[in-house]
Amino acid sequence: MTQILTIIIALALIVAILWWFFGKHTTEAGHSEIKNGQQESTVVVKGGYSPSTVILKKGVPAKLKFDMQDSTACLSHIVFDSLGVDKDLTKQRFTEVEIPTDKAGEINFACGMDMFHGKVVVK
Numbered sequence: 001m002t003q004i005l006t007i008i009i010a011l012a013l014i015v016a017i018l019w020w021f022f023g024k025h026t027t028e029a030g031h032s033e034i035k036n037g038q039q040e041s042t043v044v045v046k047g048g049y050s051p052s053t054v055i056l057k058k059g060v061p062a063k064l065k066f067d068m069q070d071s072t073a074c075l076s077h078i079v080f081d082s083l084g085v086d087k088d089l090t091k092q093r094f095t096e097v098e099i100p101t102d103k104a105g106e107i108n109f110a111c112g113m114d115m116f117h118g119k120v121v122v123k
């Protein structure tokens with residue numbers, strides 16, 4: 001009986017892990033809200049980035065707001081390598097990063113250890 005239970009729990013864990021990696025996280029994309037000629041989008045930081053892809057409109061000044069809800073050291077920093085940005089998210093709940101939108105393309109971001117990734121798509 002305990003063996004069957006162990007197998008069921010193991011299977012449930014595998015399904016949960018697969019869902020975590022291949023489920024909604026890979027497909028969701030966030031869009032921005034444009035207010036007073038400024039666009040803003042929020043990314044929730046909790047066990048990763050949600051959404052992990054943010055679509056921004058080209059030519060409209062943009063800000064990405066990181067809503068810190070994670071207490072692990074892993075996600076404590078947000079790094080935009082191509083922008084030379086490395087910010088500590090643990091000092092305050094929300095951290096804003098200005099995103100250049102003068103040209104279309106993709107801007108990647110990651111945690112301080114380069115384990116979790118996300119990207120901004122300007123188009």
Ligand SMILES: [Cu+2]
Pocket residue numbers: 073074075111112113114115116
């Ligand atoms: Cu990390």
